[in-house]
Amino acid sequence: MAILLASRFGAHDLAVWRDALQGVLPEETLLTEPVAGRAHEIDIALAANPPAGALRGLPALRLVQSLWAGVEGLLADRSLPADVPLARMVDPAMNAAMAETAAWAVLSLHRGFFDYAAQQREARWQTHRQRRADEVCVGVLGLGEMGRTVALRLVRDGYRVMGWSTRAAPVAGVHTGAGEAALNALLSAAEIVINLLPLTPATRGFFDARRLAQLRPGAALVNLARGAHVVDEALLAALDAGQIGHAVLDAFEHEPLPAAHPYWSHPKVTLLPHVAAQTDPRSAAQVVAGNVRALRAGRPLAHLVDRSRGY
C-alpha cells in the first residue's frame, strides 16, 4: 500500500515534508502524486490544503489525514469520499505557536504597542497610561485545541479570560460558557475578542454587523481562525465608526489577500499572512505517523472529524 501526499507545496516544502515523513515512516511508500497505474495502491492520503478534486480516483482509500487543523476546505471538496475517516491535525507544537501569536496580539493591544508603532511612523512622541494585565478582559471564542491553549496562556500572563464554546468546556482559571446568553456576556465584557472557532455552516459570517455591534465600543477583534468568519464590509464599517478599535487579522476569505483590499492600508488593521500557527513538519510528521500506525494495526484513529458538526 502507499501514502499520497496531496498538497499545493512547491519543490522546497515538498522535499521538507517528504524527508520528515519518510524519517518517521521509513517502511511506508510515499507518493507525491497519484502516478498512473499506482492510484489503486494508495490507502492513506495526507491532505495539505490540496486543490479541490485531489482525492478523486483512489479506490483503496481508508484514511484522509489533514495536515491542517481546519478542515472546512476538505469537507467542501466533493472528491472526499463520504465513508472514509477524516482526521485533522492536532499538534501541541501548533497549539503553542497559536498561543504565541495570541499573546503577541493581546500584549500589543493591552500596552498600546500598535498605537506606538503608528506614532513612530508620524515621529510623534506621546505616552499613554500603562495598565496592568489584570485590568484587561479577553474573550476567547472556541475552546478546542487552540482556544484552550490560548486561554491558558493568557491566564498565565495575568489577564482576565472568558471563553465560549458549544459545550462550555471547563478551562482552569477561565470563566467559560455556552449559548447565546454567555456569548452576549463575553462580547459585552471583553475588550479583546479572539476568534478560534472552526469554519462551519454555523460560524460562517459570525462577525456580521449585528454581532460586531454587541462588542464593547472600541473593543479589538483578533481573528486567528478563518477569514469567512468575518463579514469584511461590516468590520470595515465598525472600524471606521470606532465601534471596533483595532483588528488583528491573520486569515482572509480570499488568500493571498488581493493587493487592492482596504485591509492592507487601514490604520486600525494589523495584518498577518495566515501564519498564526503553521504546521511544523518536524512535529506534525509524528502525529501523522501515530495515525498511520494505528490504521495499519487496526487500532482507533485519533482526532477524527465529526462530519455532522463540521469540525
Ligand code: NAP
Ligand atoms: P477544535 O479543537 O475543533 O475546537 C473548536 C472549538 O470551537 C471547540 O471548542 C468547539 O466547541 C467550538 N465550536 C465549534 N462550533 C461552535 C459554535 N457554533 N459555537 C460555539 N463554539 C463552537 O479546533 P482547533 O484545533 O482549536 O482550531 C480552531 C480553528 O483554528 C481551526 O478550525 C482553524 O480554522 C483555525 N486555525 C487557524 C490557524 C492559523 O494559522 N490561522 C492554524 C490552525 C488552526 P466544543 O468543544 O464544545 O465542540
Ligand code: GLV
Ligand atoms: C491553518 O490554518 C490550519 O488550519 O492548520
